[in-house]
Amino acid sequence: EDQVTQSPEALRLQEGESSSLNCSYTVSGLRGLFWYRQDPGKGPEFLFTLYSAGEEKEKERLKATLTKKESFLHITAPKPEDSATYLCAVRDPRSNDYKLSFGAGTTVTVRA
């Protein structure tokens, strides 16, 4: 059973066109939801960690929010350099080894 589901799979935006990515999770007793950015051929780059419903974090044009069932990554006035795959992950509460379960990612393409 998938613990983390991301949508949409792909998102094509015009420069300046704001949008949101969704990450829904089914784990109970969340111990952290993580957002990463991954460029082609690179490892994931940390963006945000959220722990409790209502929490929000911001970094430049990105803002992450968390509810009891999902998280959103809002991209405001995106630029071409925001093009990447955005990955969402939750820490598996059943694991004592602090494993992360990843969603399939949303590939964002921003056209100039």
Added chain:
Amino acid sequence: GAVVSQHPSWVICKSGTSVKIECRSLDFQATTMFWYRQFPKQSLMLMATSNEGSKATYEQGVEKDKFLINHASLTLSTLTVTSAHPEDSSFYICSARNEDSVFYGYTFGSGTRLTVV
């Protein structure tokens, strides 16, 4: 910030040979490191959890005799792909858990592209 160095970034090897990939935490100690495999346009698939000084814990379906993991120090974990075959060609990524940081809890290496010919 926390940095994880992964080497090599790419490697080409002949079928039947072994390849070692290193993952180092440069400015923090990592009791736990993780090894992932990623196929094109797919997400990260956890292969194993590496704990310093003990045996690695492998995910279901991952052959422990083929993917040897050693975590001999608090800053170094290695993944050795033994008797590699073309189907082992993939992008391998490590991550390290920084116990001293709540926010940067998991830092990833830059990945290793393995091509077996």
